[in-house]
Amino acid sequence: MKGTYWLAWRQQRALILAGGIALLICAAWVAWRRSEMMAVIHDHHLVICKGWDASECPRTDTDLAERVLRDNTDGIRALGALSAALPVIIGVFWGAPLIGRELESGTAKLALTQGVGIRAWLGSRFALAAGSTAAGAAVLAALVAWWWAPIANMLDGLYWHDGFLFNATGPAAVACALFGLAVGTAAGLLFRRTMAAMGCTLAVVVGIRVLLNSVRSDWISPTRRVTPGMTPRTPVGSAWSTGQFGYLDRSGREYPIDRYCQFSGAELKRCMADHGFVARYHKVYPSGDFWAFQYIETAIYLVAAVALVVAVCLALRRRLV
Amino acid sequence: MIATAPAALTATRLGRRFRGGWALRDCDFTVPAGRVTGLVGPNGAGKSTLLHLATGLLQPTGGELLVYGERPGTDAARRHIAFLAQVGTLSPGQCTRIALALAFGKWPQLLLLDEPLADLDPLVRHEIMGLVMAEVAERGVTVVLSSHILSELESVCDHVLLLREGRVRLAGDAQELIDGHLRITGRAEEATDDGLPTGLDRTAVVASAVTGRQVTALLRVAEQWTPPARMVAEHPTLEELLLAHLRAPAGRFPDDRFPGGRCPDGEAVA
Incomplete structure (x- = not known):
């Protein structure tokens, strides 16, 4: 050197x-x-x-x-x-x-x-x-x-x-x-x-x-996981949950859970029907987003x-x- | 100044400004090669700034400074120069010796010493100055030495560059400067404010002082100058000459264009 x-x-x-x-x-x-x-x-x-x-x-x-x-x-x-x-x-x-x-x-x-x-x-x-x-x-x-x-x-x-x-x-x-x-x-x-x-x-x-x-x-938008009807949401698995849950109506519009249908069982079913919700969503970052x-x-x-x-x-x- | 000798440093309208103002302004001078030049001036006069400009560590704000015809900071200019700065962490004595050894180890043509002796005790100072001068004599190195220990400059310098408030106040061969000045002493004249004879050309007076009934003045004079009657005229020592020019009010001579009272922070760079 x-x-x-x-x-x-x-x-x-x-x-x-x-x-x-x-x-x-x-x-x-x-x-x-x-x-x-x-x-x-x-x-x-x-x-x-x-x-x-x-x-x-x-x-x-x-x-x-x-x-x-x-x-x-x-x-x-x-x-x-x-x-x-x-x-x-x-x-x-x-x-x-x-x-x-x-x-x-x-x-x-x-x-x-x-x-x-x-x-x-x-x-x-x-x-x-x-x-x-x-x-x-x-x-x-x-x-x-x-x-x-x-x-x-x-x-x-x-x-x-x-x-x-x-x-x-x-x-x-x-x-x-x-x-x-x-x-x-x-x-x-x-x-x-x-x-x-x-x-x-x-x-x-x-x-x-x-x-x-x-x-x-x-920086990147999360993936929206959709489960039809009252089917419980997909387990979060190794994904990073954004904490954004909610319901979708027939047109695909999002209704966050903190304002709609905070129930379970029969009450939830009735509430979803009242609002015309047809599916549930959960936004996550899958582990591939690493x-x-x-x-x-x-x-x-x-x-x-x-x-x-x-x-x-x-x-x-x-x-x- | 020996006009035919090649210049180690040539400054043309050289200026350097810091945030606080001009540390050097419109400086024109040459430092002849093969001489030991004393760079003199009070704190803040721009001595350190000038030496740093020569090393290329600082860039001029205006004008130009050449080292053996080269721009400072280029490889060619760096080869010629060794610089001994005021290095804060070096303890006096041994470390100054090491720094000097390092400087001489380069076999420089031009050695720049920025107050190398400031922190040393008189014995070490004397010894180190002796070392430097022995090397200089042996190798023919050009030296620019900044200091405010005027008495020490007298024994080593044969050329002087005096800075005040960022301007060149005095430059030239030490002996020629001494020959061009006289110190006159005599009985103080009561009729004049400054105690000097009425017929004396006041523009030639660098500095004067009245003590009791006696007046002393340092004058810039031509060779065939006759002192006033009843006054003793002697050539001053270099120290006296430099002191007088340091004390003289700014703007005393026509070539001092710099207005007094300002204090550029040239020394802040040290």
Whole structure:
């Protein structure tokens, strides 16, 4: 390694090595916990049941399934929490000092009055940080998915739309980690002080995360599941319920349940007949929508990250001193 | 100034503005190669701004500064330059030595030192200045050294660039400047406000002071100038000369176009 890459490696190797060791420990722990889980599933020939309703899975040994879930859910949740928090950790401890500390201590001046230009200096240190971030986030996201997949969307276990999972796995988790790094880098340039940049990064990344979690369901329209007449609605299964139930009249118009026919049995039948309702509906996001949500969020994070990096490149020359 | 020597730095209408105002404005000067130039001025005069412009870490707002004919910040210009900034985290002594070693390790043609001695104790300061000057003499490096320790500049600088409020107030060869100034001392005239003889050309007075019955003034003079009767005339030391120009009110001379009383935040960049 030569020049700015050597410098970047020399300055970031402690973070990279510490992160690598932490990941290795995580991977070993996940491998051990997952192999135990798989052993129980195989030894007892557990039939995996998808969805909430145990009555839908008569061949599943529910007690055993509950035990497997009980033994593993906390672990997956902890790993998921770590993976979901990774963008904040990376943004605060890697992104914010990436330029911020150099400007604060004046070492950027020292580096940039040697042989290399600003582009090579910024490019190499950001590339190393971004590469390590992407690799680390991808490994962590894959570990979450690997452990969770055999017992995914089962009974009262963890579902694809849970924050611990959705934010912790898939391409969106990797994109969000890169976004965190970009926010930290930009904040470091903006404040030229490491501590202030750290605080700003924490607030921005957490804020954006919370915002996206709260508006996620608006991005694609849910699937309307219709059951004719009084037939009870299809079990929600592994889908993500929107909480929108109701009735349809002959023309297909929707009548939400919070205003119409909050009854059951004979009363319901009479009420439906009175209003001319011919079917019931339930709006859900089927588990296949996981990928649509993931790609949308991946795109949002990546576009934001690229925009921030471009802004940093444009502004850096003017904020060196 | 030796007109034929190639210039290490050439500034043409050089200006740099920060949010608080102009740190440097309309500066025209050259720094000759192979000399040790002292960059002098009070805090906020634009010394650090000037050195940062030469490294390419800052871009000028107007005008142009060339380093051996190259634009600062280009690979060619960077090769010529080594810069020792006021690095906040460096502790005095050993670290300054390391930073200097790093600067000399580049084999620069032009060494820019931004108040390198500010935080050092007198012994270390003396030792380090000796190191720098030994290297400079051996390698023929051009040095621009900013400082407000005027007494120290006297022993090392053979060229001076004095900045005040973002303008070049004085520039030239140290010996020529000394030769072009006189300090006159004598009995204060009671008839005049400033205590100087009535016949004296006031536009030549850089600074004057009356203490008791005695008046002292520093004048810009031509070679064949005769001091007033009953006054002692001597060439000032470089320190006295610089001090007088630092004390002189702004706008004293026709080439000082900058209105006084404003304080650009040039030093804020350090």
